[in-house]
Amino acid sequence: MKPIVVVGSSNTDLVANVERLPGEGETVMGTSMSKFAGGKGANQAVAAVRTGAKVAFVGAVGTDAFGDETVQAFEEDGLDLRFLKRTEEAPSGTALICVDQNGRNQIVVVPGANGLVGTEQIDSVDFSEFGIAVFQHEIPHEAVWHGLKKAHAAGCITILNPAPAAEVPAEILTMLDYLVPNEHELKIISEKGGSFEEMVEEMLSKGVKNLIVTLGAEGAACFSRDGNVAVPAPDVAVKDTVGAGDCFVGVFAASLYKGCDLEQSLRYAAAGASLSVTKVGAQASYVGWDEIEILAA
Ligand code: ADP
């Protein structure tokens, strides 16, 4: 299989732990502070490359210190960065997150450079170099739709994780080999709504080849005209579910790249994602193929 290309966002997540969340105009003292590499696109690319797959990341970061750190971490993970843009026009994407003692949070995301990924940058990518193309919704939608059209025309297996939840144009749905929402995102994408079965049928009737719904602790299920496959999530001690869905998508793409069939790929994806919830952070919690194989067996 030709390499994977992931087109999407990269963020630096700054997490402050507080006893209680501040009200309007109020200052509260934090008890600790951590910095994590995040952003849905980067998370999925890193989850895939850590399994040993060949992965290129198409996105943008600023020329600031967060951008430098992000690029250095990407290089250490072995991502192909030929299509990564460094821009002086915006800061690197940043998420400011406050978490209180009960796990409640307040989040501000500043897209920064992610908002500058445009169709010209997508045009610099030769999608025929790649076997699998992965997209999410955290960069401008016109860039996502443009990229999906080009990837589909070039014969890539196309994967869209429609997060954050937003509608997907009907024309794009017909170009998707895999649409991978969680249950919440499925409700937003569905025009008709109704029962879970009705929403699945709506997606398939609109031309989605395979609909994979991730179900948190319940695992994941894939629906297609060829039949349905469900896999359980391995039973694990949950610490932090941030980035679990991204890990699922990245490991799923990597499993296809490695030649696994659909059911195996779902198993590996669920195993990788379930391992990621046992550790704090998104990318910080993504492991290699050996560990995933043990849990998936
Ligand atoms: P998202 O993070 O996008 O909301 P989900 O919550 O559906 O996505 O989780 C994605 C995957 O992460 C699941 O399919 C499962 O493999 C794993 N996962 C998530 N939550 C848990 C959990 N509580 N226990 C075990 N695995 C989990």
Ligand code: NA
């Ligand atoms: Na985690």
